[in-house]
Amino acid sequence: xxxxxxxxxxxxxxxxxxxxxxxxxxxxxxxxxxxxxxxxxxxxxxxxxxxxxxxxxxxxxxxxxxxxxxxxxxxxxxxxxxxxxxxxxxxxxxxxxxxxxxxxxxxxxxxxxxxxxxxxxxxxxxxxxxxxxxxxxxxxxxxxxxxxxxxxxxxxxxxxxxxxxxxxxxxxxxxxxxxxxxxxxxxxxxxxxxxxxxxxxxxxxxxxxxxxxxxxxxxxxxxxxxxxxxxxxxxxxxxxxxxxxxxxxxxxxxxxxxxxxxxxxxxxxxxxxxxxxxxxxxxxxxxxxxxxxxxxxxxxxxxxxxxxxxxxxxxxxxxxxxxxxxxxxxxxxxxxxxxxxxxxxxxxxxxxxxxxxxxxxxxxxxxxxxxxxxxxxxxxxxxxxxxxxxxxxxxxxxxxxxxxxxxxxxxxxxxxxxxxxxxxxxxxxxxxxxxxxxxxxxxxxxxxxxxxxxxxxxxxxxxxxxxxxxxxxxxxxxxxxxxxxxxxxxxxxxxxxxxxxxxxxxxxxxxxxxxxxxxxxxxxxxxxxxxxxxxxxxxxxxxxxxxxxxxxxxxxxxxxxxxxxxxxxxxxxxxxxxxxxxxxxxxxxxxxxxxxxxxxxxxxxxxxxxxxxxxxxxxxxxxxxxxxxxxxxxxxxxxxxxxxxx
Amino acid sequence: xxxxxxxxxxxxxxxxxxxxxxxxxxxxxxxxxxxxxxxxxxxxxxxxxxxxxxxxxxxxxxxxxxxxxxxxxxxxxxxxxxxxxxxxxxxxxxxxxxxxxxxxxxxxxxxxxxxxxxxxxxxxxxxxxxxxxxxxxxxxxxxxxxxxxxxxxxxxxxxxxxxxxxxxxxxxxxxxxxxxxxxxxxxxxxxxxxxxxxxxxxxxxxxxxxxxxxxxxxxxxxxxxxxxxxxxxxxxxxxxxxxxxxxxxxxxx
Numbered sequence: 031x032x033x034x035x036x037x038x039x040x041x042x043x044x045x046x047x048x049x050x051x052x053x054x055x056x057x058x059x060x061x062x063x064x065x066x067x068x069x070x071x072x073x074x075x076x077x078x079x080x081x082x083x084x085x086x087x088x089x090x091x092x093x094x095x096x097x098x099x100x101x102x103x104x105x106x107x108x109x110x111x112x113x114x115x116x117x118x119x120x121x122x123x124x125x126x127x128x129x130x131x132x133x134x135x136x137x138x139x140x141x142x143x144x145x146x147x148x149x150x151x152x153x154x155x156x157x158x159x160x161x162x163x164x165x166x167x168x169x170x171x172x173x174x175x176x177x178x179x180x181x182x183x184x185x186x187x188x189x190x191x192x193x194x195x196x197x198x199x200x201x202x203x204x205x206x207x208x209x210x211x212x213x214x215x216x217x218x219x220x221x222x223x224x225x226x227x228x229x230x231x232x233x234x235x236x237x238x239x240x241x242x243x244x245x246x247x248x249x250x251x252x253x254x255x256x257x258x259x260x261x262x263x264x265x266x267x268x269x270x271x272x273x274x275x276x277x278x279x280x281x282x283x284x285x286x287x288x289x290x291x292x293x294x295x296x297x298x299x300x301x302x303x304x305x306x307x308x309x310x311x312x313x314x315x316x317x318x319x320x321x322x323x324x325x326x327x328x329x330x331x332x333x334x335x336x337x338x339x340x341x342x343x344x345x346x347x348x349x350x351x352x353x354x355x356x357x358x359x360x361x362x363x364x365x366x367x368x369x370x371x372x373x374x375x376x377x378x379x380x381x382x383x384x385x386x387x388x389x390x391x392x393x394x395x396x397x398x399x400x401x402x403x404x405x406x407x408x409x410x411x412x413x414x415x416x417x418x419x420x421x422x423x424x425x426x427x428x429x430x431x432x433x434x435x436x437x438x439x440x441x442x443x444x445x446x447x448x449x450x451x452x453x454x455x456x457x458x459x460x461x462x463x464x465x466x467x468x469x470x471x472x473x474x475x476x477x478x479x480x481x482x483x484x485x486x487x488x489x490x491x492x493x494x495x496x497x498x499x500x501x502x503x504x505x506x507x508x509x510x511x512x513x514x515x516x517x518x519x520x521x522x523x524x525x526x527x528x529x530x531x532x533x534x535x536x537x538x539x540x541x542x543x544x545x546x547x548x549x550x551x552x553x554x555x556x557x558x559x560x561x562x563x564x565x566x567x568x569x570x571x572x573x574x575x576x577x578x579x580x581x582x583x584x585x586x587x588x589x590x591x592x593x594x595x596x597x598x599x600x601x602x603x604x605x606x607x608x609x610x611x612x613x614x615x616x617x618x619x620x621x622x623x624x625x626x627x628x629x630x631x632x633x634x635x636x637x638x639x640x641x642x643x644x645x646x647x648x649x650x651x652x653x654x655x656x657x658x659x660x661x662x663x664x665x666x667x668x669x670x671x672x673x674x675x676x
Numbered sequence: 677x678x679x680x681x682x683x684x685x686x687x688x689x690x691x692x693x694x695x696x697x698x699x700x701x702x703x704x705x706x707x708x709x710x711x712x713x714x715x716x717x718x719x720x721x722x723x724x725x726x727x728x729x730x731x732x733x734x735x736x737x738x739x740x741x742x743x744x745x746x747x748x749x750x751x752x753x754x755x756x757x758x759x760x761x762x763x764x765x766x767x768x769x770x771x772x773x774x775x776x777x778x779x780x781x782x783x784x785x786x787x788x789x790x791x792x793x794x795x796x797x798x799x800x801x802x803x804x805x806x807x808x809x810x811x812x813x814x815x816x817x818x819x820x821x822x823x824x825x826x827x828x829x830x831x832x833x834x835x836x837x838x839x840x841x842x843x844x845x846x847x848x849x850x851x852x853x854x855x856x857x858x859x860x861x862x863x864x865x866x867x868x869x870x871x872x873x874x875x876x877x878x879x880x881x882x883x884x885x886x887x888x889x890x891x892x893x894x895x896x897x898x899x900x901x902x903x904x905x906x907x908x909x910x911x912x913x914x915x916x917x918x919x920x921x922x923x924x925x926x927x928x929x
Contacts, residue, residue: 082816097737098803100843101745117823153817160819162812162872164835171826189836195744196839203811210807218800241792270739304679304712309720310741418743421760421767422714487816536727538720582727587694588735588793591727 034287034646034661037448038142043667044124047146050449051492055499062087065498066506068235068250070222070277072099072205074198074479075462076256078486081204084213086491088498091248092205092214093237095221095272095593100202103258103270104482107194108315108415110176110186111158111479113151118175122183124148129668131477134180134367135442135470136620136636137670138293140644140663142449143467150488151480155187157487161200165189178475179316180367180675186476191315191415197479201486220246221593222277223524225253225284225458226517232458233507234514236521240593243586245521247514249507251498252457254490255281256482259441259463261294263601263608264553265545267438268300268313274597275604278445278464286453287646287659289466290443291604292612295473295621296554297439298324298371301422301432302391311437312422314394315415316475319364321399321408322432324371325351326383326392336385343385343393343431354378362675369472369621369634370675372436376554377632379435386433395431436554440478442469442621443611446646446661450493451485454646457497461485466644471620528595529585533578537594540575544568544598544605552609557625561613568606575602607647607656614658617641638670679712682770686778687722689734692791695798699791703778715758715768716741716748735793741766743907746842749849750795751782756846756905764844764907784849788856788892799845801891802859808887809880810863812872825871835869838862840908847902847910853894858902860888861918862910868921878925885922 039050057065065088069080072094080092094102114127127148132139155173159165165187166174175184189196208214217237224236226247234249260275261267282288299314327333328350335341354374356363366374375392378384385391400408405428409416416427423433445453445460447467452459462482469477508514551564575598583589618627618634619641627635644661685706692699706725709718716738723733739747748765752758758768773779783791788801827835841862848856864881867873873880896915903912 078816085815096739096745096747097799098746098843101739101747103740103745105746106740106742106744115822155822156819157814157816159822159825160812160814160872162835162867162870164832164839164866164870165822167827167829167832169829171828172823189839192744192836192840195842196836199839203806204814204816206803206807207811207813216803218803268742270745271741272739305710307710307713307717307721309714309717312742417762418767421743421763421769424769424771491816534728536724538724580727582730583732588796590735591733 032659032661034446034659035448036140036661037450038140039449043141043145046142047149054493054496057495057499057502059087061502063089065089065501066091066250067252067254067494068248069093069254069256070235071102071255071257071464073102073104073256073258073462074201074482075486076102077198077201077205078483079254079256079461079490080214081201081208082487082491083494084208090208090214091217091250093217093220093222095219095240097218099205099216099218100199102198103273104198104479105195106270107479108191108313109178109317110188110193110476111154111197112178112185112474112476113155113187113480114148114185115152115155117173118184120183122185126183127151127185130181131468131474132470132668133673134472134474136472136673137470137638137642137665138619138663139470140467141665141667146489147468147481147484150484153488154480154483158197158200161203163189163196163200176317177320177365179319179365179371180362180474188317191317191412194479197483201483222280223521223596224280224517226514227284227455228511228513231456234509236517241588243584243589245518247509247518249509249514251501251504251507252459252494254459254461255445255464256461256486257464259444260601260604261438261441263544263605264438264548265541266303266308266311268297268311271310274600276597276600278460279600279604281445281453281455281458283649284455285649286455286458287446287648288444288607289446289644289646290611291608291647292615292622293442293471293620294438295368295440295442296372296436298368298375298436299394299434300437301419302386302435303388312418313437313439314419314432314434316368318394318412318415321411322364322394322396323353323398324355324364324392324394325353326378326385328352330382333383333385337387337389352383359675366675367472367474372554373623375436391433391435393431394434396427397431400428440473442466442471442473446644450496451490452497459490459494461490471622525585525592525596528579528599529581529592531576531579531581533580535578535580537579537581537591537598540571540579541594541598541601543571544602547571548605548608552612555623555625556612558613561609564609565606568602568609572602575599603652610656611645611647614645615641636672679710679771682709682711682773682775683707684776685709685773687781688778689781690783690795691734692794694793695790709770711769711771713770714741714766715752715770716766718770735796737796738766743767744842746844749784749797749844751784751849753780756784756850757907762907762909764842784845786845786848786854788854789845789848801893802843802845802856804891805856805860805884805887806863809876809883812867813876827870831869835866838866838869838910838914841910842908844907846905846907848893850901850905851894852899852901853897855896856888856893857896857915857918858906858910858912860884861914864921865914865917868917877921878928881918881921882925
């Protein structure tokens, strides 16, 4: 028997959530007023949770490192949000969304969690509409939908190419209302540096004020981590520059298990890397694959000429274009899931058909859609994305196809949580991208927004009550307790250590080096030898980091280099765990592709007999190997098959 | 297409160690900058050079680097977000600059946005304006089905035009009166175009307006500079709608 108790309710899949809600405890309004909850991060999950908890009557302290909660990286999500509304009458349903998500995740997520996600998805749309989110509308005034990868129905709601922005601003407005009413105390430009546990329970945090450098203690009856994913372990990703895993990582070191770290999503349509000084990658929404056709040249000779700039893409006739997704996957075509599309692009480029000077790009072409629908329609659908592309690349995508290449985008792995979204530390919760539970080994497009808001609006506000009902006799947490003093001391020591190395090399250098190791050996294709090498190289990098890091400036002032140093120190450790997990999982599933486990056609081959489990890692010390706990994935409703999009 | 290399450029930056310190311009020389780099990548290279030279790097706000989070906020050669149109600082590329050019980098100069350090400013005032009424008062749960409220496509599109505001502050930084009217108008106008926003329309316009005044932003004299500086091209027609909403509320009072 595993020490992991997922607390999945009994009963048929469609009744689990309602049964569970009927059984869990509820805190009375009078007692809610006495309880405090800390929320780390103000993206879709954090902002929606903080607002909803405050509306219920809890006292909330919310934290973000940015100067405003509205700047959390959920803001950058472009394409849309899924919901099982079946407004299109195309036979969508809660079951179909559930099924698509399980299949899209390559059968590595928990059935019960995913079904709950599908069940609450329609409520999210209603909530956002009520908040004034300006979703796209049909001429008759009703809500409009578009299609996304990996599904055969239209269930994605959108607000131009800025859906994440509009949903976040909706949650932000709800949060602002609570801040104004006093239910939420908002701490901007504050970064959580440590978790404080007392007698095994999460009781608060230590945070650094990023303006004054002051180290502060905050107590609460429960702590919620909503600080997003760890894609920036690759340095170059579509994440924001400040996106980091430190909150999750300190929780890991305080006993919260970290699950499936090797599941990272590589998004197929990003603007290709342009040079060694690049700081981040820009995503071009998956929605573009509704109307854009992906191709590479058929002839090696043409590819060569394109790379040298002798010819342009428009010089290649239709017969000489290889629409390889339509060729390989006729039923889903350009709308195959992200992991499949990414590997197919890599396969073409590795075979010598890449089209930019580095040979690391393929085309996403709108010529055909413009011929069919007219430029005006395409402009209306994707205008802001086309403008963004042109500003970055100096090329007009209405006239010439976009160049795209896969890039790190999202992490499905994260802090292990049970059905209540509680981690293995009592009173510590993880929601949104920070947890691991809903997307398995690959996330479908437009499902991140859905999960973030489902957790924050409709799941956590119920499930946290079950724990807090047992805490109503606990008085306001005293931050002068020895556990707080100890934690603060440890934080000060850690910051001093980083600051006082006074080596020769700025932190970005180490971050880039880590990213290169990850991309080379733990990227789109992984094998045993490469992973072993990555672990060794990361360990060497860690040693070098603590000898040669140079943090300038002052401890007690604005100091972005100090902030980065702490985050990169954690990323180095996380990168090692990531590689270990990838090494352990000797199968291919979703975004995790082990070369040792593939079919003759080069497709991923899952191994359900040996790997149908969640890998939850327990911290045992920085220089000690972590301990693996396995949570078996039980499929009661869906029959496991090899995924096919052909 | 290979990007050209700028052999030498000069970056003249506002340096100020903290809110109360006296600020000054410092000029730095940079070599071999690819025009394919974004402006902030150029700043990264400059900071790397400063750190390796034992100097304090320049503090500036930035995060998503794709023009949507609204963090970046530099006043470059006399323009909010620099010489390009419809971009944020992070989307500005070095193609817009020439060999040997001196590039002047300043913080937003707005009384209500005090400098924190160097070219990083405190935009908490914008938060307070939103908290004064930039929301529809609905709790989570208990709301009607999304399709019970039909909204014409034109109204939804216009609401979206306004809702595209990223809260960067370029409007106030560009305005000779340091007015935040375009920022305020974007929110009021978004809700004014939607049926959901009608219930609290009067209170919203008055409360947000009063908060803007209280925080020390200037009044609007319709110069239209904000619209030109806005990276999302939010039209001053939204200011006209804000004024209508405000008047309606005052007359009803």
